[in-house]
Amino acid sequence: MLDTFDHKILEIIQKNNLTPQRDIGERIGLSAAAVQRRIKRMRELGIIEKDITIVNREKIGNNVTLLVEIFLDSEKIEQIDTLKREFEKIPEVQQCYYVTGESDFFLVVVVPSMAYYEQLTRKVFFSNENIKRFRTVVVMGITKNSLEIPFSLFVS
Amino acid sequence: MLDTFDHKILEIIQKNNLTPQRDIGERIGLSAAAVQRRIKRMRELGIIEKDITIVNREKIGNNVTLLVEIFLDSEKIEQIDTLKREFEKIPEVQQCYYVTGESDFFLVVVVPSMAYYEQLTRKVFFSNENIKRFRTVVVMGITKNSLEIPFSLFVS
């Protein structure tokens, strides 16, 4: 499905998707057109999900990041799916991980303030019958912030 | 530092940074040139950290995502800073959160396999004097995957 060229392309644009295709081509030994076609193909296949700008949270201020571990009452598939869809829709939820172990979900939440978060917990967590309990961890600093997949480590 | 126009621009390019500046301008009521200058300025200020492609992990297969909660022995500033720098350098560590509460760090780790992860824990966690213990949570599914900051909710 993906060859070494594709991996190399992804490695580059995962770090900076504003890199000109000419430069990418030069680095990996392909023409710009070939690079362009491969990128297009990976977009169509859904391998490339989206292309985004990352904003530095500390620079803009007035925001708090929280990690929320969620423990469900019952672990019925339908209820889990319902919850997944619910979390997805909440703009304050940046990331949602469905996990194994004692807990069932991990969320990364970004809000303007703790007061705001308090309101959010009432609306989203406390009011939900299926959530037995949840644990909130306050983030003091974000040292590394990416969604990069380290292809170079994947034998390939 | 940032006005409503900037917020609107960020809101758009956080979702898709391939949106032409002309389109952005049209949507928010500015010329393309003005949009371009604002983006440039935010880059220089470090508000825009980077521009990247997001790869769909499930589509490429052969990878496991893990959440690691880390408990330190002593919480001396120097040791924490050292650890921060160490985690940052590890390519398998995608995100590193420095947190309050019983634990000290939360990591999001992406590896090719569990066997690979086992090796990584030996090299990184077990061998580190300052790490008292750590808890690994296996991610079964990622429902939402972004680094978006919901500006629309921030009064502004």
Place this chain on the structure above:
DNA sequence: TGTTGATTTGCAATTTTGTTTCATCGAAAG
């Protein structure tokens, strides 16, 4: 081994997007 067909490539033309220039506008300060 040779042929066929499908796929991928590079080059060059074309189109789209990003960037710079320059004259103008408007608000704040004198």
Place this chain on the structure above:
DNA sequence: CTTTCGATGAAACAAAATTGCAAATCAACA
């Protein structure tokens, strides 16, 4: 008022992405 500073839009310009086409590559199969 007048000056100054910063931001703007329109237009010119530069750079990048995209497409068409012929040639090259490669795998399947006779």
